[in-house]
Amino acid sequence: MEASKSLSDYIKTNSEVFSQNMVGRQYAMQPGVWEKYGPSGYQKSLQDAKYHLSFLIEALMLESPAILTNYIEWLSVIFQAIKLPDDALKLSTILMGEVIKENAPADLLSTLDEYIAAAITTLEAPVKIPSTFLKPGSLFLTLAEGYLQALLKWDRQAANKLIVDAAANGVPLENIYVNIFEPVQKEVGRLWQLNRLSVAQEHFCSATTQSIMGQFYPKLFATPKNGRTMVATCVSRELHEMGIRMVADVFELHGWSTYYLGANTPKESILTTLKEQQAEVLCISTTMGFQLEQARELISSVRTSSMSDKVMILVGGYPFNLVPDLWQKVKADGYAADAISAVELASKKLAP
Numbered sequence: 001m002e003a004s005k006s007l008s009d010y011i012k013t014n015s016e017v018f019s020q021n022m023v024g025r026q027y028a029m030q031p032g033v034w035e036k037y038g039p040s041g042y043q044k045s046l047q048d049a050k051y052h053l054s055f056l057i058e059a060l061m062l063e064s065p066a067i068l069t070n071y072i073e074w075l076s077v078i079f080q081a082i083k084l085p086d087d088a089l090k091l092s093t094i095l096m097g098e099v100i101k102e103n104a105p106a107d108l109l110s111t112l113d114e115y116i117a118a119a120i121t122t123l124e125a126p127v128k129i130p131s132t133f134l135k136p137g138s139l140f141l142t143l144a145e146g147y148l149q150a151l152l153k154w155d156r157q158a159a160n161k162l163i164v165d166a167a168a169n170g171v172p173l174e175n176i177y178v179n180i181f182e183p184v185q186k187e188v189g190r191l192w193q194l195n196r197l198s199v200a201q202e203h204f205c206s207a208t209t210q211s212i213m214g215q216f217y218p219k220l221f222a223t224p225k226n227g228r229t230m231v232a233t234c235v236s237r238e239l240h241e242m243g244i245r246m247v248a249d250v251f252e253l254h255g256w257s258t259y260y261l262g263a264n265t266p267k268e269s270i271l272t273t274l275k276e277q278q279a280e281v282l283c284i285s286t287t288m289g290f291q292l293e294q295a296r297e298l299i300s301s302v303r304t305s306s307m308s309d310k311v312m313i314l315v316g317g318y319p320f321n322l323v324p325d326l327w328q329k330v331k332a333d334g335y336a337a338d339a340i341s342a343v344e345l346a347s348k349k350l351a352p
């Protein structure tokens with residue numbers, strides 16, 4: 001156990017030089033493949049190598065090979081979509097293992113093979129193309145499909161009208177969030193991953209949805225208060241804020257006083273806010289696997305603060321939805337898969 005964590009720390013300290021070493025070897029071993037991508041291609045390869053290492057670092061730290069294998073599975077879809085050579089990802093995974101083995105102290109290496117082998121096994125299976133998030137039979141499917149189509153046509157007006165009409169026709173706001181906005185955002189991400197949507201289109205979809213969400217605030221804040229208080233935040237450097245915003249809004253709809261801090265919030269500032277607002281619940285959202293360390297550190301700091309026995313810590317977001325026991329590994333008090341189940345869980349846990 002300790003060896004795994006020490007190896008994680010060792011890789012983190014050396015990740016810059018390891019990533020350069022990995023890319024240098026890959027270019028040398030696949031002559032004629034990479035040069036055509038030029039200097040920007042080299043920078044992208046370097047960034048990819050750093051991402052591989054950062055997911056391995058988290059997997060080792062939390063002793064969860066699934067953190068690495070989920071990432072590898074996701075990346076293999078991208079590599080196929082942008083038509084990189086079939087064996088490119090396998091080779092860089094092998095090289096990652098080799099570079100670490102050649103450099104790290106032998107007594108730290110006992111667990112490395114297990115992680116690299118799990119990643120290679122994942123790559124030997126056929127690439128798993130993710131299926132649509134607008135699943136047949138799901139609640140409010142027609143509205144979600146219409147909303148996605150409006151966004152894909154760059155039609156903010158139509159998207160806005162569809163949602164405003166749905167709300168006027170009695171679709172509860174929490175369902176608009178969880179059954180329309182959420183699957184549509186995830187579908188937008190899937191289409192981007194499959195190289196069918198540009199970064200600009202993704203930004204447009206997210207920005208449109210955020211502006212529509214803002215219109216419902218008079219209604220949201222008008223709900224009678226139940227005396228309960230929560231703070232909702234992303235960890236430091238995490239930019240995915242829409243999920244945790246939805247969590248905060250659904251708590252607010254259920255009568256909680258909510259303090260939504262948004263993306264990329266520094267740890268010290270979160271700790272101060274918890275105390276100032278005397279929060280009963282802290283909701284922490286993490287999307288990128290390499291930010292899990294920030295979540296772990298934040299939780300550990302809350303546990304050693306004066307708020308330790310007063311605040312319940314819930315976690316959620318992309319990696320927690322993929323790896324079932326991850327919330328326990330970061331030492332949270334609970335996890336929920338979506339905003340509606342999050343408020344249900346908090347209310348149940350705090351019930352007298």
Ligand code: B12
Nearest residue numbers: 185189239240241242243283285314315316317338339342
């Ligand atoms: C929009 C978006 C962005 C925007 C975010 C804008 C914003 N203002 O939030 C921007 C452009 C910043 C972005 C950047 C990146 N992104 Co992005 N992004 C997305 C996208 C398309 C949608 C995110 C979203 O809104 N989801 C909808 C919300 C509602 O879902 P959710 O977050 O899961 O939240 C729900 C639950 O999980 C739960 N929940 C969430 N938090 C919490 C907390 C608690 C306590 C509880 C109980 C529950 C809970 O409740 C929520 C509501 O029901 C996703 C696709 C996806 N599958 O999510 C990709 C995605 C997450 N991004 C991805 C990537 C790769 C990136 C970048 C690395 C891209 C790049 N090369 O730069 C960067 C990294 C940035 C960073 N350092 O954080 C990948 C991640 C893959 C992986 N293996 O990790 C995804 C999955 C896209 C994909 N399919 O490939 N991204």
